[in-house]
Amino acid sequence: MVSAALAPAALPPGMALSVERVSHGFVLQDxxxxxLQDIALDIEPGEFVALLGPSGCGKSTLLRLIAGLEPPRGGRILADGLPITGPDPSRVVVFQDPTLYPWRTVWDNVALGLEARGILKSQRHRVDQALELVGLARFASALPHQLSGGMAQRAALARALVNDPRLLILDEPLGKLDSLTRLTMQGELVSLWQRAGFTALMVTHDIEEALFLATRVIVFSDRPARIVEELRVDRPYPRHRDDPELVRLRQRILERLGLGGSW
Known part of the structure; x- marks a missing residue:
């Protein structure tokens, strides 16, 4: 399970996010x-929002725009009321693949962000705190090949959390894990979010995962993606997968995705 949290005083509040009529596309063969088509979405500080939709519809593209990796072709995206014009340490992405450098120890992998910003010498304690937070303090000197899949993903989370992000952007972070590890990591991700207070925005193809983790689920259409449903998941944590309300919401999402008659 997740270890002791970072001191609350060291944690910034969650980020407010506004996606204002964003459209986007790519040029292929001229x-x-x-x-993305006319996406409008407001996310309150500290929310956990999950994005669901058909594969390839544009969910990950929206995450890239929010991360500031490229500008939208139409509309704009605001972080705390200010336009996003590029990447920023306050908005950190965790991908499906942990992408740890195999020649660096877990500690050194987690320290990458602070090292790149030139503040590692004075902020070394934050690496130790992040590893403690995700339960990897005893594996600080391990190399990535010595970690299980779940441990590697925890290391990737620690690498993100060491920057004290106000927005954690999760692009199917548990998608490559086996089913049992994935269930464990879902619970740990909720604990991290509750302890740290950041805003979380996650893409997943797993409806149950979205309902288990998120305070709100956004359902997208096929490409070009439009928002076709917003569902608030007003259930306490920890959640139970057989909760009748979660079952009802699951069926509603399946219907919106055109799969209601298959289950």
Whole structure:
């Protein structure tokens, strides 16, 4: 389970996010392929929002725009009321693949962000705190090949959390884990979010995962993605997968995705 949290005084509050009529696409063979169409979404500080939709509809593209990795072709995205114009340490992405450097220890992998910002010498304690937070303090000197899949993903989370992000952007972070490890990591991710207070935005293809983790679920159409449903998951934590309300919401999502008659 997750170890003791970082001291509350060291944690910034969650970030407010506004996606204002964003449209986006890519040029392929001299033609524009629309990917996102008129997306409008407001996320309150400290929310945990899950994005669901057909594979390839544009969910991960929206995450890239929010991370500041590229600008939208139309509309704008605001973080705490200010336009996003590029990447920032306050907005950190965790991908499906942990992408740990195999020649660096777990500690050194987690320290990468502070090292790149030139503040590692004075902030070394934050690496230790992040490893403690995700339960990897005893594996600080291990190399990535010595970790299980779940441990590697915890290391990736620690690498993100060491920057004290106000927005944690999760692009199917548990997608490659086996089912038992994935269930464990879902509970640990909720604990991290509750302890740290950041805003979380996650793409997942797992409806039950979205309902287990998120305070709100956004359902997208096929490409070009439009928002077709917003569902508030007003259930206490820890949640139980057989909760009748979660079962009802699951069926509602399946219907919106055109799969209601299959279950």
């Amino acid at each position: 033609e524009l392929l629309p990917v």
